[in-house]
Amino acid sequence: MTTTITVIGGPTALLELGGLRILTDPTFDPPGDHPVGPLTLTKTAGPALSSADVGRVDLVLLSHDQHPDNLDNLGREAMTAASLTLSTPAAAANTGVTPLRPWGHHDVGPVRVTAVPALHGPPGSEPIVGQVTGFVLTCAGSPTIYVSGDNASLEYVELIAGRFPAIDVALLFGGAARVPMLDERLTLNAAEMVIATRVLKARHVVPLHIEGWSHFTENRADVHTAFSEAGLSHLLVSPDPGRPVTLMSA
Template sequence: MSVVSIRYVGGPTAVVDIDGIRLVTDPTFDTPGDYPIGPDRKLVKTAGPAIEADETGAVDAVLLSHDQHPDNLDESGRAYLSRVPVVLSTAAAHSRLGDAVTALANWETYSLGERLLVTGVPALHGPEGAEAVAGEVTGFVLHGDALPTVYVSGDNASLDHVRAVAERFGPIDVAVLFAGAARTPLFDGAPLTLTSEGAAEAAQILGARHVVPLHFEHWGHFSEGADSLVQAFAGAGLGDRLRLLKPGEVFTG
């Protein structure tokens, strides 16, 4: 079987290499600072990326979970999209960003290269009913003959959606889980992404051999970080599956 490598850039951003194809998740390359979200709210970025946009090399596609929040697509990330031949995202992102984005519906599949397939999968950015406020979000599964199966959750807080992915694609070789239990005043502070315990449960549901967390640090609205992930995975007996990267580090598996 081919291998996959994942280089952690920071926040939700990683460079994924599989079968000679290079992908970037949710490109965010801006510097630390305050980023407005709506007329009266802001998100605070606390650390910059491990590498600059120019250092990602030639990229074949961007996997964009959603475009409406600056912690998943910032100004540098928007400029980055114009350099990439394929951007896969939601129908809502296509409506806002135009033909630069290819909308990938849930369970719809897009071919990259000779073998690699990318399937859009459901994601829910918060508790039930969050779509009307948080907006449309998607996840992705990378798969193909003799290739590892890689799940990229996007900003998903729903274990029911994780179960749906497991039913169709499990067991998963590498689960890239957006964690951090993001919390804002929306929904009375309910987590908008997986909690650490939720990430461990998702790993169990997926039968994941390896788990690479993203989007659990570098923004002020994350309520659970690296230590919490280590504790949750150890408590679930899954510590040997956790691949907790520091910015710039690479997982190969």
């Protein structure tokens, strides 16, 4: 069977799997500044589709709620309109969404959503950057999908690969994000995305979170170069935002 993926912009994509319409990290604001405590994050490009264009959403997979490059103002409206949102316990306390702890699962129709570990920066950074989660989606006869969220830990990728040895599609959040208060990468860089692909033995890789914000230090071209140099260009699925692409399971 198949899944259809439409990249919308930043970390946001629409997955059509098992009859469900699933949205990752909703960001629908136009370009502009977003204050975050002492920082200001600047959005440089709007989404390819509006939430109205997307239409019905059965499930939102929210990696975290505390940063506007993963949940902005119009994204919150889209999340509120969705039937169900799964996220971290911290996000649940803040927003009332349904919490999932690492390795916990929630069944939505034929799709099982398992929360998997993620770390939004170097070890020890969680008190600063907050909780974040990834997800693995499984559905009988359909591709197994990993949604990394803002994970920067290859060690966690290895743990996930140990539990899910057959990842058909990996949605890897990259961009090598940096902010002044933490002089460390907060998300994977392109070279680490290559390593994650090999660890997961992914058949297809959809890069997300690589364009649209000024604190991303790498972009789509960097990802394509890294995969080309590694001889893995054939695994990349990088459609123009707004254009659906259909992928099959093994």
